[in-house]
Amino acid sequence: MQELGKAELNATRIIRQDDNRVVIEKDLDTEYMVLSMGPQHPSTHGVLRLECITDGEVVVEAEPYLGYLHRCFEKYCEKLDYPSIVPYTDRMDYLAGMNTELAYCLGVEKLLDIEIPRRVEFIRVIVSELNRIASHLVAIGTYGIDLGAFTPFLFCFRDREHILNLLEWISGARMLYNYIWIGGLAYDVPPDFRKRVAEFVAYFRPKAVELQELLTENEIFVKRTKGVGIMPADVAINYAWSGPMLRGSGVKWDLRRNDPYSIYPELDFDVPVPDGKFSDIGDSLSRHLVRALEMTESLKIIEQCLDRMPEVDGFNSRALIPKKIRPKAGEVYARAENPRGEVGFYIVSDGKSTKPLRCKARSSCFVNLSAMKDLSKGQLIPDLVAIIGSIDIVLGEVDR
Amino acid sequence: MSQSPSLNTWSEALSGFYIGWLPLGLLIVAAVPLIFIALYALTYGVYGERKISAFMQDRLGPMEVGKWGILQTLADILKLLQKEDIVPTAADKFLFVIGPVIMFVGSFMAFVVLPYGPAFIGADLNVGLFYAIGIVSFEVVGILASGWGSNNKWALYGAIRSVAQIVSYEIPASIALLCGAMMAGTLSMQQFCVLQSGPYGFIHYYLFSNPIAWLPFLIYFIASLAENNRAPFDIPEAESELVAGFFTEYSGMKFAMFFLAEYGSMFMVSAIISIVFLGGWASPLPNIGGFALNEWTSGPVWGAFWIIMKAFFFIFVQMWLRWTLPRLRVDQLMFLCWKVLTPFAFIAFVLTAVWEIYK
């Protein structure tokens, strides 16, 4: 396609076969239009730019362009102390700060080989599951907006507000928490925390049902998403998809189960995968459904944690935090299940410095987004919007 | 032209009212609907939509300008008036400027045939309904002109979608209205109301007196949503897909004209549906024994009240739908039009004809 001149492009029709062979039909009186979608577009969820080659409303090819929100996370890590990197991990996936922090701290703790108090583990799981619900609420709400339903979005944000209040109450910040520290937590939870979270769970259950009735079950919503952007399981695995995206394709893969960390092995929860009755396996609706079901699973996890969380008198969440973090020379890859998939940190220590030699972040959104070119081929523009929404990208994490 | 001269005496007397050489009466006749439209668009149209959507979404809506934010729309209009009137260099200037004007004019010209009461109608055309359908679809030209003239890819998409949509939905909408015309045996808007008024109030409405009328009623209502580009058929301006559709490039007062035109046609189709199927200005209250509720609530002022209330109810339903439903895709929209609404409209047409012959 690149070799063709502009005039020639106008007089030809380029068909890319399944095996990536390009067939050119000449002298057809159609013209392609290059449509730049984003970086300022309402439904690219940030500053993603898609360069679409369109044939009428049909997208022949869409190429995502990244980097508008690049903040040199990995380079910064090389000049920062281990604990100072934690607030930067918040800013990667700003909708699920707790989960990303947890992944990073797991990595450094593995490198340091230190023991974590049990109460801290429970609190970490509670806050990251709360954050998972908050993140999925944004994903579901904005997906509604992408498809034209405005009201579910505001209902989602109304409920997310309570989670943010809860997290602000324990960590001091609403989005960028810096709460999970290497070897402990910034603060212990307030005395009423357990009761308030239980109240939230009771509050949120009926709201989740209402959301489902209002959005997920709506026939127009189903029509817009069912069968759109189907990703077969094998291709999804080859693309290294993870999280709800992969589960949407019918692969039961959840790091909380398959590579358990923290106290997840003790907890009883399901890994929801679509059964193919309500949705076609691997389509946008499946991915949406997985997120909706995961919220209720998270509620289950939170309830269990609240029941089992040990109460310790005079508990100091910072007691076991090492004063100077200078791990032995070595490398570690730690990963955790983010709301968007596997987030991993590959950390190399030279054994001398209090700064990592290298800290590579594996971003789930970036990997999930890489399939965009495949997914968008031959779709309508409204479907393209539906697909981007179902990938649930956070550009902060894509670009880092 | 005038079908029912006796009913028009009031307005005719008014239009014959001169002070010296000044045709004051004519000015009043022309000004009343305009003032009404402006008030409606300012209060119920924009402000009402914002408040209704807010309440449905557990929000407060505008609260700052005036008590309960009641002057918010005024502030918005002032802001829009002050804004720079940008015409993009690459745009086709003539089409770009004429587009919103055509839409605005098209939308408000239909108000001419709306009867606001037994004695108050702009022009009682004997082809009133036909005129209304025709003039509403006139908007397509404005949309296409502005979408093409903007020289913007998103605007072009919006315009093309809009034209395809409105032209398609004309068919079920017109057939549904034709069912109403068959029931009444007239195309005059005033006659529709006259025929549906009576001592038993709402019983006389076609929707209740005719067992088939609910079908064309429903079809017309759905089709009218599409003709107005209202959700769930707002694909021409689908803000999450096409940024703002055909008015992406517009700002300032031209943008406000699109806005007013949209609310104008919302009122227009709501008024048409209430005239054809729900009796227009006819009071819905029945006479019960000694309580002549129907007679008490009929008259020029009551007539205007009833028709506006009925129209407002349908506008509320339009807003209610908009703030509940997601948006359809283009092909699904066409599916709904050609494979659902049009066949059902034909069925309704035949059934109405049969009913009208054998009732």
Next chain:
Amino acid sequence: MSEYFSNIKTGATTIATGLSITLRHFFNAVKRKGDAGIDDADYFNQVDGLCTLQYPREAVPTPKIGRYRLYNDIDDCIGCCQCERACPVECITIETIKTTADDLAVCGKTSGGQQKRMWVPVFDIDVAKCMTCGICVSVCPTDCLVHSPVADFSEFDVRNMVYHYGNLSKIEVEAKKKKLEEEKAAKEKAAAEAIARGEVPAGRPAPKPKPAPGPAPVGGEAGE
């Protein structure tokens, strides 16, 4: 054909369900959410209804540990500069002057009873740069640097976002610097005299006399 009609039916019923939900919310609009903070035991009893709070008049209370505007209680600050070093975004700028021996009493003690050994003429926090991570607060040995729960501190000029906490006037700074230099010079003189008298113990190199007195130590550290 039956699929065609069942589609229409599910469409109609699900749309009706959605409409009933929004209508329920519409009629529920007479109620309003309260503005209790999350630490209020009543919090989840007053979440029904419209959830907007009209911000400047009604606000969600920020919790006590809310990390918003940085505040430094300069009377308790010992000028250790740990916060400056810990800050990942370098939003804190500190300049210190060592206190001379006779000034220690004037310099005073912190509320914790620790003797202050540094004058802190410059303690600037650029709160526009601050990312409220709270690391500086966690390293502060005297707990004088805190994140206050004040969340709204917008300014029209970004330069006003630099908060100055230094508590010495220019004249005082000059005086303190001069005093320190004098003391240093006196010490050096004393040391030199000691060398001259041969009082320095063997095995310890004699302190080199410094060439010219340079500018006052900037960013000096407490441990040294």
